[in-house]
Amino acid sequence: MAVRAALRRRQRATVPARLRLLRTATALLATALTALLLVAGLGALGTWDTVADCDAPRTSSAAGLGLALNDMDAQAANMLLSSGNAGEGRLGTPYEKAVGLYDDARRDIAHALRTLAVAAQGDQADEKTVESLTDGFAEYQELVGRALENDGRKGGKADALADHRGATDLLQRRLLPAARTLVSSNNDTFEAHYTLARAILTAQLAAVVALGLLLLAVLGVLQWYLARRFRRILNPGVLAATACALLAVILGGQLLSASSEHLRGARRDAFDSIVALSRARAIAHDANADESRYLLAPERRDRYERAFLAKSQELYGIEGATISSYDTDLATTWQAYESDNADLRFTGEFRRELDNITFAGERAAAERTVEAYAVYRRDDRTIRDLLARGREGAAVEFGISWEPGMSGGHFGEWMAALDEVTDINREHFAASVRDGRSTLGGLLRWACGLLSAALLLTVLGLRPRLAEFR
Numbered sequence: 001m002a003v004r005a006a007l008r009r010r011q012r013a014t015v016p017a018r019l020r021l022l023r024t025a026t027a028l029l030a031t032a033l034t035a036l037l038l039v040a041g042l043g044a045l046g047t048w049d050t051v052a053d054c055d056a057p058r059t060s061s062a063a064g065l066g067l068a069l070n071d072m073d074a075q076a077a078n079m080l081l082s083s084g085n086a087g088e089g090r091l092g093t094p095y096e097k098a099v100g101l102y103d104d105a106r107r108d109i110a111h112a113l114r115t116l117a118v119a120a121q122g123d124q125a126d127e128k129t130v131e132s133l134t135d136g137f138a139e140y141q142e143l144v145g146r147a148l149e150n151d152g153r154k155g156g157k158a159d160a161l162a163d164h165r166g167a168t169d170l171l172q173r174r175l176l177p178a179a180r181t182l183v184s185s186n187n188d189t190f191e192a193h194y195t196l197a198r199a200i201l202t203a204q205l206a207a208v209v210a211l212g213l214l215l216l217a218v219l220g221v222l223q224w225y226l227a228r229r230f231r232r233i234l235n236p237g238v239l240a241a242t243a244c245a246l247l248a249v250i251l252g253g254q255l256l257s258a259s260s261e262h263l264r265g266a267r268r269d270a271f272d273s274i275v276a277l278s279r280a281r282a283i284a285h286d287a288n289a290d291e292s293r294y295l296l297a298p299e300r301r302d303r304y305e306r307a308f309l310a311k312s313q314e315l316y317g318i319e320g321a322t323i324s325s326y327d328t329d330l331a332t333t334w335q336a337y338e339s340d341n342a343d344l345r346f347t348g349e350f351r352r353e354l355d356n357i358t359f360a361g362e363r364a365a366a367e368r369t370v371e372a373y374a375v376y377r378r379d380d381r382t383i384r385d386l387l388a389r390g391r392e393g394a395a396v397e398f399g400i401s402w403e404p405g406m407s408g409g410h411f412g413e414w415m416a417a418l419d420e421v422t423d424i425n426r427e428h429f430a431a432s433v434r435d436g437r438s439t440l441g442g443l444l445r446w447a448c449g450l451l452s453a454a455l456l457l458t459v460l461g462l463r464p465r466l467a468e469f470r
Contacts, residue, residue, distance in 0.1 A: 015229055022222040023462055029215040030245070030455045034448050036211060037252050040204040041444040044259045045437065047197040051263070052433045055190035056271060058119040062186050063278035065112040065133075066179035067285050072105035073171050074289035076144045077296045078400045079151075080164060086154045094400045094408075109137060116182060126185055129178050136174045143167035161297065168293060176286070187275055194267045198260055205256040212249030219245060219458070237461020241454040248450035255443040262436035269358040270429035276356070277422045280315055280349035281415070284373075287311040288411055291380060295387075295396050308380060316373065317347035327378050334370065353421065359428050365421035372414040379407035 078098035082091035113134055120126035147163035150156035219242040226235045287308055294304040309323045318329045333345040337354075341363075344351060350370050357363045379398070386395035402408040 018225065019222075019462055022218060022225065023458060025218045026215065026222065026241075026458050027455055029211060029218060030451045033208065033211045033215060033248070033252070034451045036204065036207055037255070037444060037447050037451075040201070040208070040256060041440050043200065043204075044197075044256075044440050047193070047263065048433055048437050048440075050193055051190070051266060054119070055186070055193055056274075056429065058116065059183065059186040059190055059271075059275065060278065061112045061115040061119070062179060062182035063275070063282060065109060065116065066176060066183065066282040067278070068105045068108040068112065069137075069171060069175050069179060070282060070285035070289050072102055072109065072144075073168055074285060074292050075099075075102035075105060076147065076164060076167065077289065077292035079148065080157075080160055081292060081296055081396050081400055083151050085157065086152060091397065091400075094397070094402070097402055097408075098400070106141070113137065119186065123185075126182065129181055129185075133175060133178045133182075136170060136178070140167050140170050140175060143170065165297060165300075179282075183275075183279070190267070190271070194263065197263060201256050201260040201263070205253060205260075208249065208252045208256060212245070212252065215245050215454075216242065216249070219454075222458070222462075235461045237457045239461075241457035241461065244450045244454035244457060248447045248454065251443050251447040251450065255439065255447060258439045258443070259436055262432045262439065265358075266429050266432035266436070269356070270425045270432060273353050273356050273358075273362075273425040274422060274429065276349045276352035277418060277425065280353075281418055281422075283311050283314050283349065284411075284414065284418070287315070291383065291399055291407070295383070295392075295399050305384075312377060313348065315348050316350050316370065318345075327374070327381060330374055330377065334374065338367075359424055362421060362424050365417070365424055369414070369417040369421050372410070372417040376407065376410040376414045379410055383407065 075098045079095060079102065082095040082098060084090040113130065116126075117130050117134070120130045143163050144167045147160045147167065150163060151160035219238060223235060223238050223242065226238065227233055290304045290308040290311065294301050294308065297304070305323055309321075309326065312326060313321070316330060318326065318333060321329045330346075336343045336345055341354075344354065350366070350373070353366050353369075354363075357366065383395050383399050386392075386398060397406075399407045402412060
């Protein structure tokens with residue numbers, strides 16, 4: 001009898017100890033899971049801040065810098081083309097348009113350089129590149145200013161053209177390569193942050209699932225032990241705690257998987273296209289500048305003709321195309337694409353965009369961009385034909401005029417189409433950022449709240465059982 005009584009006392013002492021052990025395990029796992037979700041949520045919010053406020057604006061600023069540099073040089077050439085002789089015979093509208101666009105480009109460059117200088121802090125290579133760009137831009141402005149000053153005096157056109165050639169050479173040899181380096185550098189930084197953030201989210205998701213399953217297993221063991229020891233089928237408090245924990249794990253997993261998916265959408269679906277389209281826009285302005293340079297510098301026409309073709313190939317690459325065959329080859333390959341969207345016989349930035357069609361209306365907008373490009377591209381042949389017939393004045397007016405039906409007007413239509421497809425991707429990038437932040441804010445509160453409720457319900461559910469042993 002004494003032995004039996006001792007066993008009962010020992011068993012009676014063991015039951016509350018086991019209940020407290022399971023309660024402690026539940027508390028530790030719920031606390032660890034809450035902490036993990038909080039760390040993951042704060043980390044994801046930091047990632048969105050980096051993506052939206054640093055990586056994307058820096059890459060866009062670098063791309064915009066190259067565009068503005070090319071546009072500024074094109075407008076400087078257009079001013080010299082349309083200025084006449086010290087103002088006599090000036091093409092009024094083209095000249096005033098060129099002056100306005102030149103000033104706009106200069107302001108855009110100054111703003112981009114300030115943004116990139118801040119972004120480059122701590123990166124010695126980028127700091128050096130931005131410093132070189134700033135110094136080179138000051139030198140470029142001095143050369144263009146001198147060209148315009150010489151152009152304003154009688155007989156100064158030759159000196160003005162020489163100064164502008166020096167400015168253009170500086171642009172091509174120093175400024176544009178440096179701007180392209182910054183685009184690549186900032187885009188690579190964005191890519192590195194994106195890859196690391198996705199890897200961390202994947203690891204955190206696995207940890208949440210593992211901790212969640214362990215928590216549910218402990219709650220299941222607790223429920224089984226209560227049913228076995230106290231001869232009750234279910235403990236309401238522990239059952240409710242299990243339901244809360246299960247829902248918290250589901251919401252936590254959804255939080256991390258949704259964050260990863262929104263991040264992928266922002267980078268891959270939207271920003272990859274934005275980068276390709278931004279490069280296309282910068283190349284387009286460089287090609288447009290080549291047309292103006294072609295008209296301005298007869299002794300360099302072969303050089304600028306080759307440059308124009310090379311940039312055309314960067315935008316819409318056609319194997320084996322020459323300056324004479326390019327338009328026909330473009331029409332043939334584009335017709336094949338229109339018949340079958342999978343028949344992509346061209347390369348370049350437009351191909352990059354068409355390979356990454358994701359959003360409603362994006363394909364149609366991208367196709368309109370290529371079609372507008374084809375119209376503008378045919379204008380180059382018109383300019384060369386006019387020059388071949390000795391009609392240099394008509395070629396200049398057609399090349400730099402922004403009137404409908406003129407090359408400048410067609411260029412404006414092309415840029416408007418390019419802006420349309422870029423804006424579609426920018427809107428979805430912003431939407432991905434907004435949705436990613438919103439998902440974190442909503443689901444994180446619910447998941448942490450449910451885990452706190454699970455812990456509280458476990459304590460309340462065990463209190464009556466533990467009270468029986470006092």
